[in-house]
Amino acid sequence: MVKTLSEQSHAGIHRLDTYVPGKPIADLKRELGLDSIIKLASNENPLGTAPAALAALADFDGALYRYPDGSGFEMKTRIAQRHGVDTTQITLGNGSDDILELTARVFLGPGKNTVVSQHAFAVYPIVARAVNADVREVPALDSSADMPLGHDLDGMLAAIDEHTGVVFMASPNNPTGTWLSNTALEAFLERVPAATVVVLDQAYIEYQTVEAAPDIVAWLSRFPNLIVTRTFSKIYGMAALRFGYGLSSPEVADYLNRVRAPFNVNSVAMHCAAAAIGDTDFIKRSIASNDIERASLSSQLQARGFDCLPSQANFVTFDCGRESRPVFDALLREGVIVRALAGYGMPQHLRVTVGQPEENQRFLSALDKVTG
Numbered sequence: 001m002v003k004t005l006s007e008q009s010h011a012g013i014h015r016l017d018t019y020v021p022g023k024p025i026a027d028l029k030r031e032l033g034l035d036s037i038i039k040l041a042s043n044e045n046p047l048g049t050a051p052a053a054l055a056a057l058a059d060f061d062g063a064l065y066r067y068p069d070g071s072g073f074e075m076k077t078r079i080a081q082r083h084g085v086d087t088t089q090i091t092l093g094n095g096s097d098d099i100l101e102l103t104a105r106v107f108l109g110p111g112k113n114t115v116v117s118q119h120a121f122a123v124y125p126i127v128a129r130a131v132n133a134d135v136r137e138v139p140a141l142d143s144s145a146d147m148p149l150g151h152d153l154d155g156m157l158a159a160i161d162e163h164t165g166v167v168f169m170a171s172p173n174n175p176t177g178t179w180l181s182n183t184a185l186e187a188f189l190e191r192v193p194a195a196t197v198v199v200l201d202q203a204y205i206e207y208q209t210v211e212a213a214p215d216i217v218a219w220l221s222r223f224p225n226l227i228v229t230r231t232f233s234k235i236y237g238m239a240a241l242r243f244g245y246g247l248s249s250p251e252v253a254d255y256l257n258r259v260r261a262p263f264n265v266n267s268v269a270m271h272c273a274a275a276a277i278g279d280t281d282f283i284k285r286s287i288a289s290n291d292i293e294r295a296s297l298s299s300q301l302q303a304r305g306f307d308c309l310p311s312q313a314n315f316v317t318f319d320c321g322r323e324s325r326p327v328f329d330a331l332l333r334e335g336v337i338v339r340a341l342a343g344y345g346m347p348q349h350l351r352v353t354v355g356q357p358e359e360n361q362r363f364l365s366a367l368d369k370v371t372g
């Protein structure tokens with residue numbers, strides 16, 4: 001006989017760690033009474049929001065009393081055009097996290113497991129445990145590997161068994177910034193069993209400059225178990241609006257859409273995203289600025305003796321050479337918010353979002369002050 005609410009809630013809930021977001025600027029203002037704060041903690045676009053999205057926001061017709069278009073017709077049409085896929089391959093999400101959650105609800109559950117890498121995105125274990133599935137965390141490559149702390153694809157393949165419903169992976173990965181080559185990813189997809197779903201999270205793909213993005217359309221037709229996720233929270237600068245999507249085979253999209261809440265994406269987000277998707281000028285500027293500043297930030301950190309992980313994202317993750325939490329706290333007192341990574345099994349690392357040049361300079365000066 002179940003007696004308590006704790007017993008009533010399933011075992012996965014009790015293995016679940018609540019997601020800790022980057023510290024909001026307003027919190028730090030309140031706590032320390034600081035005026036000038038820079039936040040380089042959540043990989044937001046330092047150039048702000050795509051101008052086309054802001055213009056669309058200004059001319060939104062104001063029909064907030066109406067339900068959104070639950071089928072997302074206009075947005076799906078644009079996404080289909082952009083990628084050259086069919087609208088039946090698209091699932092719209094309230095952020096791409098929503099797609100991760102839908103995937104877990106469809107393909108995971110008690111008795112199932114998900115395979116993820118060590119130092120992968122924190123949301124993967126959360127969505128898996130939320131449906132009472134097991135999480136199999138595969139050790140990352142070691143610090144001396146060609147891709148230090150990157151995903152060990154052979155190790156991940158070896159961890160898959162007949163109960164593995166989903167493999168979650170991001171390339172470029174958060175919080176390491178490491179990436180997987182197109183060849184390695186393709187070889188991986190060829191070897192994953194057909195009944196195991198692979199989620200390829202491309203939240204940072206626009207920032208990858210070392211190699212062109214993989215031809216996901218070709219992969220989607222070859223691999224019916226593939227789900228590619230994209231977000232408007234990062235390079236499009238629309239994190240507050242919550243919009244992302246998944247691309248997959250029509251069969252998988254059908255399953256995801258069955259469990260999707262009927263009005264999961266709001267009208268304002270879809271209206272703005274429909275405009276932002278065509279703002280190629282902003283995307284180009286964002287990539288160019290990130291590319292220069294990422295290299296500069298990494299080399300300035302290296303010059304100070306901090307080991308940086310290779311990054312193809314819009315952040316740099318570096319080793320403080322000691323426990324990073326006190327450095328994080330000291331930076332906060334200087335009005336600089338970065339991300340401490342103890343929760344990701346990286347107690348000596350900090351992750352700093354690539355900001356505008358003056359933000360990066362201010363971060364480096366604060367770092368000099370607190371570590372000097």
Ligand SMILES: *Cc1c(COP(=O)(O)O)cnc(C)c1O
Nearest residue numbers: 095096097121174203231233244
């Ligand atoms: C930021 C991020 C996302 C995006 O989440 P949204 O829900 O779309 O805001 C997804 N995956 C990874 C790895 C991220 O870092």
